[in-house]
Amino acid sequence: MRSTELSAAAWRKSSYSNQDGGECVEVADGCNDVVPVRDSKNPHGPVLAFGATGWAPFVSAVKRGDVSA
Numbered sequence: 001m002r003s004t005e006l007s008a009a010a011w012r013k014s015s016y017s018n019q020d021g022g023e024c025v026e027v028a029d030g031c032n033d034v035v036p037v038r039d040s041k042n043p044h045g046p047v048l049a050f051g052a053t054g055w056a057p058f059v060s061a062v063k064r065g066d067v068s069a
Contacts, residue, residue: 005031006028006031006036006047009028009030009031009036010028010029010030011026011027011028011038011040011043012026012027012028012029013025013026013040014026014027024039024040024041025037025038025039025040026038026039026040026043031049033051033052034049034050034051034052035049035050035051035052035055036048036049036050037049037050
């Protein structure tokens with residue numbers, strides 16, 4: 001995915017982000033077949049792009065504690 005394709009993306013902070021300013025994750029909605037994710041502290045940094053079908057299993061794994069930094 002090219003970064004220019006995300007230039008108009010509407011990013012929102014994840015409800016699971018830490019409200020104290022750490023571990024802040026943003027997700028962009030409305031991108032065809034992918035769910036872009038980035039670190040809100042580094043908005044011009046790298047973006048992870050999950051396939052839409054892989055997003056729900058990823059979120060489930062995070063909720064279970066199967067994914068760590």
